[in-house]
Amino acid sequence: MEQTHSDSNKNSPAWFESWFDTQYYHLLYKDRNDTEAQRFIDVLTYHLNLSPESKLLDLACGKGRHSIYLNSLGYDVTGVDLSEQSIQFANQFANPTLRFEVQDMRNPLNYQYDAVLNLFTSFGYFEEGADDAKVLLNMKNAINEFGLGVIDFLNVPQVLENMIPTETKTVEGITFNIQRYVKEGFICKQIDFTDNGKNYSFSEKVRAYTLADFQNMMEALDIHLIEVFGNYQLGKYSPTSERLILIFK
Numbered sequence: 001m002e003q004t005h006s007d008s009n010k011n012s013p014a015w016f017e018s019w020f021d022t023q024y025y026h027l028l029y030k031d032r033n034d035t036e037a038q039r040f041i042d043v044l045t046y047h048l049n050l051s052p053e054s055k056l057l058d059l060a061c062g063k064g065r066h067s068i069y070l071n072s073l074g075y076d077v078t079g080v081d082l083s084e085q086s087i088q089f090a091n092q093f094a095n096p097t098l099r100f101e102v103q104d105m106r107n108p109l110n111y112q113y114d115a116v117l118n119l120f121t122s123f124g125y126f127e128e129g130a131d132d133a134k135v136l137l138n139m140k141n142a143i144n145e146f147g148l149g150v151i152d153f154l155n156v157p158q159v160l161e162n163m164i165p166t167e168t169k170t171v172e173g174i175t176f177n178i179q180r181y182v183k184e185g186f187i188c189k190q191i192d193f194t195d196n197g198k199n200y201s202f203s204e205k206v207r208a209y210t211l212a213d214f215q216n217m218m219e220a221l222d223i224h225l226i227e228v229f230g231n232y233q234l235g236k237y238s239p240t241s242e243r244l245i246l247i248f249k
């Protein structure tokens with residue numbers, strides 16, 4: 001949203017179509033821990049027992065940081081994302097075994113992979129739960145006979161227990177005023193700030209799916225949940241775990 005956004009305007013883009021395409025999204029989250037992310041990918045790919053040159057799909061890849069790292073490990077990687085600006089940025093790193101495409105993950109994927117990865121809470125964005133089910137089904141259909149799917153999601157009980165309602169964060173001279181709350185089954189974040197005399201208002205919404213919710217969705221779609229982990233070291237899951245990591249086929 002490089003213009004002010006209002007959720008009440010039904011003709012305006014969905015929050016993720018607007019917010020992820022702005023410089024402010026990347027500015028606010030520029031201090032994300034790449035080292036932690038790479039360690040998780042190292043542990044995950046080892047656990048999945050992926051052979052060299054396995055074909056991987058990074059679903060909702062953003063600017064491609066995880067795709068690029070996966071490719072550096074020797075995998076043939078396709079990164080897809082709805083954000084045209086993010087894909088345009090990522091394409092500067094493309095090579096014969098690393099490609100990026102604009103793709104809405106609600107639409108069927110046209111290839112099968114050894115693993116389909118949906119990392120770092122890139123699920124549950126849509127207003128309708130049926131759209132999330134479409135994503136799960138698309139992931140299932142994009143996994144080859146011996147492949148696996150991975151969803152790395154926030155752990156709702158832990159998030160709700162530790163939610164900070166208000167926060168102020170200043171990055172490169174811009175002060176972001178952040179409010180967090182739960183509304184209509186979504187964990188929401190409202191982000192307001194001023195830059196160059198102009199006021200901006202953005203939102204983030206992630207549906208508060210619990211492990212039981214995923215289990216029910218997967219059962220309905222004949223998806224087989226194989227393993228559940230609770231952190232980036234693939235430790236045991238509990239309601240107090242840092243993450244909810246699902247491995248399925």
